[in-house]
Amino acid sequence: MFGSYSVVFWNHSGIEVAGSCHFQPFRLSINDTKIKWRPNGTMPTSFCTPECEEGHKKKQEGAHKCCFNCTICQGGTYINITENPYECKKCNETEWSPEGSTSCKLRPVVYLPFTQSLPIAIMFGTLVLVGMAIAVSVLFAVNYNTPVVRSAGGPMCFLILGCLILSSLSVFFYFGKPTGASCVFRFVPFLLFFNICQACFVVRSFQIVTIFKVAAKFPDLIRGWRRYHGQWLFISVAFVTQAIILIIGNEYESSTLENKMSDNKIILGCKIHHETTICFAILPLSFIILGFIFSYMGKSLPKNYSEAKAITFCFFLLLFIWIIFVTTYIVYKGKYIDAINALAILSSLYSFLLSYFLPKCYIIVFQPYKNTHQYFQNVIQDYTKQHS
Known part of the structure; x- marks a missing residue:
């Protein structure tokens, strides 16, 4: 040779x-x-010898390995031609790659820090709400014995305002790096103390309706309600029931951290157990239904006793806010979902504070002539004449 x-x-x-x-x-x-190439003197191109471009895999054509087509590797995969030039390998769960890659990159872990503008704005709004609730408490304390404060619920008003402040604590745990403890405090203060606010509003609307609609027909019922402090008993039972539901639910499916994959990032958040969440919402939804029922019963009450209508408006806003949030949660999976959740909580608190207490503050400050016993008696007498 x-x-x-x-x-x-x-x-x-x-x-x-x-x-x-x-x-x-x-x-x-x-x-x-x-060498004379035919037919036009141009050298023919071999389809077997050209190598694939970077990030492409070989797809064999026919019986010979030297004959192949080149296919680009999709996003989330890569190719190592020294190991296997015919296969695109999938990246690990914590990695990602663009189309046509020869290696994978680590996904950055993202969450909403306290220092971003959106969390700062939401937390500032929360502090404003706390300040407004304290200011309303002071105003009501100074005018405690006036008809407006007494008709709004008297001591129950301070319980509602205090629970609104405690409920707002949940907002602050939606920002910063999530932990097991922060996942729990994202929902426990809100679900527990906001539930008390709802129970107070249901009791208040029930009391107003019974005074004008039921007292004359069932006087024994009203006497028993007052004798055994029915309003505080109802609120206590609501508090204990919701606390038990939260404890059992958290023991059954405790809140844990969850890594959500989104594009080329890992979104660090808290896992939401849908079955447990539905159980947590049973009592608040029941209060909303009761509030609507009592509001309908009290639609013709005197205008100075229109708390039932104001409470219904609060419940309507609450329902509207959470329908929007649930819809957004289903559609959107980005890192700002925690901010949207915190905003839904804050909006719920503002709906109760502004819709129920702001009109009464306006009367106390700017229309003091309506905050007199004589004015209230005249309104009640007019109502009695119209419905006698």
């Missing part, structure tokens, strides 16, 4: 020597002018 060989090419005129090959030492020489 050693020696010299001629390289021949079959032209249209026959076989022609186009070069030579020597093995000792190896030397190959080709005379391109001796």
Whole structure:
């Protein structure tokens, strides 16, 4: 096999020597002018020899491995041609890759820090709510014995305002790096203390309706309600029931951290157990239904005793806010979902504070003539004459 060989090419005129090959030492020489390509003199392209571009896998065509097509590797995969040039491998769960990659990159872990503008704005709004609740408490304490404060619920008003402040604590745990404890405090203060606010509003609307609609027909019922402090008993039972539901639910499916994959990022958040969440919402939804029922019963009450209507408006806003949040939660999976959740909580608290207490503050400050016993008696007498 050693020696010299001629390289021949079959032209249209026959076989022609186009070069030579020597093995000792190896030397190959080709005379391109001796080669006549047909039909137009252009050298044909071999479809078997070109290598694939970077980030492409080979797809074999036919029986020969040298013949293949090139297919780009999709996002989330990569190819290592030294190991297997025919297969795109999938990246690990904590990694990602763009289309046509030869390696994977680590996904950055993201969450909403306290320092971003949106969390700062929401937390500032929470502090404003706390300040407004304290201011309303002071105003009601100064005017405690006036008809407006007494008709709004008297001591129950301070319980509602205090629970609104305690409920707002949940907002602050939606920002910063999540932990097991912060996942629990995201919902426990809100669900527990806001439930008390709802129970107070249901009791208040029930009391107003019974005074004008039921007292004359069922006097024993009203006496029993007052004798055994029915309003505080109802609120206590509501508090204990919700506390038990929260304890059992948290023991059954405790709040844990969850890594949500979104595009090329890992969103660090808290896992929401849908079955447990539904159980937590049973009591608040029941109070909303009761509030609507009592409001309908008290739709014709005197205008100075329109707390039932105001409470219904609060419940309507609450329902509207959480329908929007649930819809957004189903559609949107980005890192701002925690901010949207915190905003839903804050909006719920504002709906109760502004819709129920703000009109009464306006009367106390700017319309003091309506905050007198004589004015209230005149309104009640007018109502009695119209419905007698």
